[in-house]
Amino acid sequence: MEKSLTKVHQAFQEALEKKVFSAAQLWVGQGEKNLLQLNIGKLSHGDQSSLVDKNTLFDIASLTKVFFTTSVAMQLVEEGQLILEAPINNFFEKLDFDPNIKVHHLLSHRSGLPDWRPLYESYPKDYPKEDLNSSRLQDYAKKISRLSLGQLPGEKRVYSDLGFILLAIILEKVTGTSLKNLWQQRVAKPLALTRSFFGPVDLKKFSVAATENCPWRKKLIQGQVHDENTFALGGISTHAGLFSTAGDLEIWVHELWRVLAGKSLWLKKASLKRFLEEPKLGWDSVSAVASQSGSYFSKLSFGHLAFTGCSVWMDPRDQKYVLLLTNRVHLSRAHPQAIKKFRPKIHDLALEALALV
Template identity: 30%
Template sequence: MLYFRSLLFFLAISLASSCFAADTARIDALVADAMARNLVAGAVVLIGSHDRVLFERAYGRVGAAPEARAMTVDTVFDVASLTKVVATTPAVLKLAEEGRISLLDPLTKWFPEFVGHGKDEIRVLNLLTHTSGLDDIPLVSGSALKSAIEGAAAQKLKGEVGSRFKYADLNFILLAELTRRATGAGLDLYSHASFYQPLGMVNTGFNPKNRERCSSTVCEDRVLTGEVQDYLARQLGGVAGHAGLFSTAHDLARFCRMMLGGGSLEGRRVLAQRTVDQMTAPYFSRGGEVVRGLGWDIASPYSSPRGEKFSRVSFGHTGYSGSSIWIDPVSDTFVVLLSARLDYKKVHDFSRLRGELSTLAAELFGLPAELREMAASMMAD
């Protein structure tokens, strides 16, 4: 499969090489416009395939302050909710692959605190797809995890388990604690040993030590550098299932390449092919209106980075801090956007930036329409 995808991709690059330099200027112009409109102070854009990086460029600065240093391709970012798919989801799926948990385990198996609270129908699968019926709740500083578990147990479920999609960080806070209970190690230690170390993701982890390499985020008029932006994650000590991870574009590219490689990168296998397939298979809710993978987004109100040219089986995720990744196995293309986001109120404008970047990535580096059809056909066989 990878051989045929590589052949098709080589043909596409050969066809497009003559106008490459002029076309990539469109990416420069897109990011420059976002900076001119104060959506971002700077950004790193990386586009790649399963076996290489095709485009990587840094723009602007790491923050709005005049003295903020220039953005570089190795800048470390708070990737916010990308934590859900680069840490928590693969950790849970690896545990399932190893037979240490089951996605069909009732939540009460791992959380006896839920027994007798009407949560018997919730499965691990429902947490991964945001179909648990749970909503986010405030946490109590000093006992944040305890209050998360007790609050989840006590709240009344909203809608029928499995059919109501409601994106909630609480689902992934619980999944991180499940990982700890199943392994005896925190999500940070388990993710590092299982994924980041074998994949060579040397700048990925929680609570970064080298804060001077980090881009800044803004939280309630505070500028944070190397400290997680998400308040719930800060209450949980910086290590949480929904947010808290820091990474670079290069490291995230290695993770994306692993996903396109069916769980393997440069000879190092961290997930089975069937696990990656299971993680990215469609799960439908809201009567089919919302399509999610396990952890991953496919087609939902949060799918702006899909753009207009990536295939229907493409998948990805966004992060509130200004991050996103989107991966298309049909065209063997992925795009990473990491930014120093400034104006969080212009949600539509930022969504448009993500979508337009992915559309450009597909146009410049993906397969032409006729080759996309060939690739889709081969993947279906």
């Protein structure tokens, strides 16, 4: 195994030299047992002293969609507070969305809404005061409601940040609770997560991997959320915003295995199984061709990718999992192909080294 792990280290070293990223965590395991922990690189390309360790925080971007939003949605459906078949117009009294768009369409990216729009552009380039977050979220919803659908609701899957942004208003409305409190009450506290939270992150207290030299904010982003639409909402949303570590994400993965075994008090097995039925709600599936999960995850697998270079994949067939956190948008988001080439390669090398193929 040592010889095989050498290949893993070599692949990381090559990626660091090519500046695919400056920082990375790769944690691999099976069931509730961790088999590999690699914490590699530096917080930024220009920082020669601050090394990545297991406590380094990464901007996990769209992993927020599963770590937070999907986790909470599964609980609310289980409790009867959230109805998947409910038309989303039920939650937006003064707006007029297509009456055929239902909650499950937002979760499965089948609402017909476009993938993304720069909703943030009309706002100042600094964090808003917290009392402005709600009004800005409502403003986002108004802008989204005016967009033309690209296809009929339910017709096909088109990954959409905009659909998940609407879920922020829906979750707050059905619970009467803020997103920040929902995260704490329903995920962070019950799972005893200590290094997962919404930004901004205090750089004097925490080690945080840098992201992009942001062309909009005109500075290197470190400790602030990379996603501009989330930034303009004060750093808290249902589509992005969380900072975390591979260690905290692993706690969550282990809990999901307990859920599937029927041994969790956090969520019922039937609730997770419902969200894993095709079309999956919240979760990504393994692609039939050139999957980002690599060669060894079965078609039963589920996970998610993040724009910043993070990903999580889980395979219920043998309970293996791979957590990869990187800052691939450092210093620029302009070269997504590099991480797309690296991710499946490093997954395969690690799983081969650990005989999890």
